[in-house]
Amino acid sequence: MTGGDLTEKRTAAAEAIRSYLASSVPSADTAVRPDGELEVRVAPRDLLRAAQALAEAEPYPLRYLSCVSGVDWVERGRIEVVYSLYSMPGPEAKVSLRVETDRDVARASIPSLAGIWPTADFHEREIYDLLGVTFEGHPDLRRILLDESFVGHPLRKDFVDQRPAARRVTRGDYQA
Amino acid sequence: MGVTRRRGRADRPESKIRLAGIHMVEEPADHSVPRRSPLRKVLPGVFVAEFQKLMNWGRSNSLWYMTFGLACCAIEMMATGAARWDLDRFGSFFRASPRQSDFMFISGTVTEKMAPRIKLLYDQMAEPKWILAMGACACTGGPYAGAYNVVPGIDKVIPVDVYVPGCPPRPEALLDGLLRMQELVKQEGLRPVPRTAAQRAKDNASRREAERADVETAGQGVGRMENDAAVRPNNEQPGTGEEGVST
Ligand code: SF4
Numbered sequence: 516m517t518g519g520d521l522t523e524k525r526t527a528a529a530e531a532i533r534s535y536l537a538s539s540v541p542s543a544d545t546a547v548r549p550d551g552e553l554e555v556r557v558a559p560r561d562l563l564r565a566a567q568a569l570a571e572a573e574p575y576p577l578r579y580l581s582c583v584s585g586v587d588w589v590e591r592g593r594i595e596v597v598y599s600l601y602s603m604p605g606p607e608a609k610v611s612l613r614v615e616t617d618r619d620v621a622r623a624s625i626p627s628l629a630g631i632w633p634t635a636d637f638h639e640r641e642i643y644d645l646l647g648v649t650f651e652g653h654p655d656l657r658r659i660l661l662d663e664s665f666v667g668h669p670l671r672k673d674f675v676d677q678r679p680a681a682r683r684v685t686r687g688d689y690q691a
Numbered sequence: 692m693g694v695t696r697r698r699g700r701a702d703r704p705e706s707k708i709r710l711a712g713i714h715m716v717e718e719p720a721d722h723s724v725p726r727r728s729p730l731r732k733v734l735p736g737v738f739v740a741e742f743q744k745l746m747n748w749g750r751s752n753s754l755w756y757m758t759f760g761l762a763c764c765a766i767e768m769m770a771t772g773a774a775r776w777d778l779d780r781f782g783s784f785f786r787a788s789p790r791q792s793d794f795m796f797i798s799g800t801v802t803e804k805m806a807p808r809i810k811l812l813y814d815q816m817a818e819p820k821w822i823l824a825m826g827a828c829a830c831t832g833g834p835y836a837g838a839y840n841v842v843p844g845i846d847k848v849i850p851v852d853v854y855v856p857g858c859p860p861r862p863e864a865l866l867d868g869l870l871r872m873q874e875l876v877k878q879e880g881l882r883p884v885p886r887t888a889a890q891r892a893k894d895n896a897s898r899r900e901a902e903r904a905d906v907e908t909a910g911q912g913v914g915r916m917e918n919d920a921a922v923r924p925n926n927e928q929p930g931t932g933e934e935g936v937s938t
Binding site: 554560660662665669674678681682683684 | 771804805831832836837839840842847
């Protein structure tokens with residue numbers, strides 16, 4: 516399949532998924548990008564319904580969750596979580612499901628999608644670990660990479676290393 | 692300190708064997724064996740050696756190291772252990788238990804999560820034990836120094852005897868580090884030298900200070916190899932008679 520063919524098929528699939536989604540989650544904000552990817556933005560309270568609809572979308576159910584990413588929009592005071600979805604096999608419809616939440620650690624919370632795509636389990640733990648987003652209803656929300664004793668969420672742009680001074684190295688230490 | 696071997700065969704009076712500090716000569720050329728000592732009258736084929744030296748010789752040539760790798764440096768360590776560079780020829784083998792290990796290559800990036808586990812393994816190793824910090828990461832944190840979860844040098848956690856810099860060090864450099872470690876082992880006393888972890892950490896710190904001054908004057912990191920793979924200060928001179936047991 517050449518690139519052009521794929522883009523065409525993806526665009527057609529994206530349109531089909533878009534109209535399917537519009538019937539079940541009308542509040543979702545959708546857009547088809549030039550490369551045929553469908554972008555879906557939803558509010559946290561609609562996330563579970565939208566995810567369920569996408570997982571069952573006719574005729575292209577998006578059963579493959581390839582990645583969950585977290586983005587820290589520090590200027591806007593928001594954290595965005597992006598779910599990258601594909602339908603396989605077939606024209607491989609591609610969807611990025613985006614949801615934004617508050618940046619404040621106490622309030623940064625969205626529903627967990629581990630019940631729909633088991634892959635989300637570890638990915639959400641990683642985002643909890645590094646960005647401090649709480650996933651409501653997650654089966655086992657613990658730090659996954661860092662030690663339990665770690666203080667803070669290091670991929671936040673305003674993270675400050677709170678280890679003892681002997682463990683910290685700054686650029687100045689290398690300058691003679 | 693000398694070893695006397697009086698050979699029963701008068702036809703080869705010049706026999707002389709030298710082996711890792713154990714000298715086998717015709718006549719005791721050594722003042723450590725008193726003139727009237729019965730040891731002067733050794734039997735043919737009997738070796739007399741300073742026990743400490745014999746033990747250190749044995750120890751230094753059978754340094755078993757722990758099967759333990761942390762990051763990319765571990766791959767180079769495995770290469771050094773495999774057939775091409777062949778650590779086995781120095782009497783060093785991978786052991787799968789800290790209880791059977793004499794030393795440990797800290798081969799790779801040490802994270803804050805791993806550091807307590809390394810400390811635990813170190814504590815489980817039986818004395819005497821040695822640590823070789825392999826690679827920039829284990830020496831100073833290397834390319835990841837300053838990262839939120841990287842310990843800037845394993846010597847912040849356990850005492851290090853030999854530093855081998857490089858990213859990763861070539862197997863030749865690692866072998867050089869091992870040979871330097873053998874030098875250290877040969878300086879070990881019969882009774883364990885009471886060097887607490889704090890003392891050893893202090894030694895390391897002062898050596899680092901000296902190295903830093905060195906690098907500053909040199910203006911660059913050239914010569915670090917010599918400085919880094921440094922032999923730790925020996926606080927006892929072997930063969931002074933206090934330490935060793937002459938037999
Ligand atoms: S020193 Fe280099 S090769 Fe070794 S663990 Fe660090 S990054 Fe990897």
